[in-house]
Amino acid sequence: MARSVRLSNEEAWAVLERAHTGMLTSLRRDGSPVTLPVWFITLDRRIYVAGQAHTKKFARIRRDPRVSFVVECGTYWAELVGVHVSGRAALLDDGEQLDRVMAALHTKYERFRTPLSRMPSTASAHYETQTVTIEIVPDDRILSWDNARLFFPGGP
DSSP: OOOOOOOHHHHHHHHHHOSEEEEEEEETTTOEEEEEEEEEEEEEEEEEEEEETSSSSHHHHHOOOOEEEEEOOOSGGGOOEEEEEEEEEEEEEEEHHHHHHHHHHHHHHGGOOOOGGGSSSHHHHHSOEEEEEEEEEOOOOOOEEGGOOOOOOOOO
16 A cells, blocks of 8 residues: 655645745746745745845746745655645735734744844845845645655654
């Protein structure tokens, strides 16, 4: 009997919520993908990413909203857990939801940030620019895996 490594939707969203860094893929004009690590949060089964408005990833998303997003963890093959989400991204406008997202990002990552005062001037100037936030609305194609399920039915 074959065992499934697939997570339920609830389990997949729990993995997304716990993950530290995600991999965001956006598309160049010619359709080739660009994948970059990002910090993110999840709220209400949506994924949110904030960053400097002038960066190319946001220009690509403005041009073509199709994105994918992956998180994974585990050192050994038998420990690998991951979630892949496809969907569409859009800039999040000012308002209550943006305030909620920014507060959640601050809470999740504040202890990992390097203070601007400790950065070289070129780096601090890069991060003192206007920021934007995107909201990724997933489609129905959530892929997930937990290889431990091959060894421990129902999980470790």
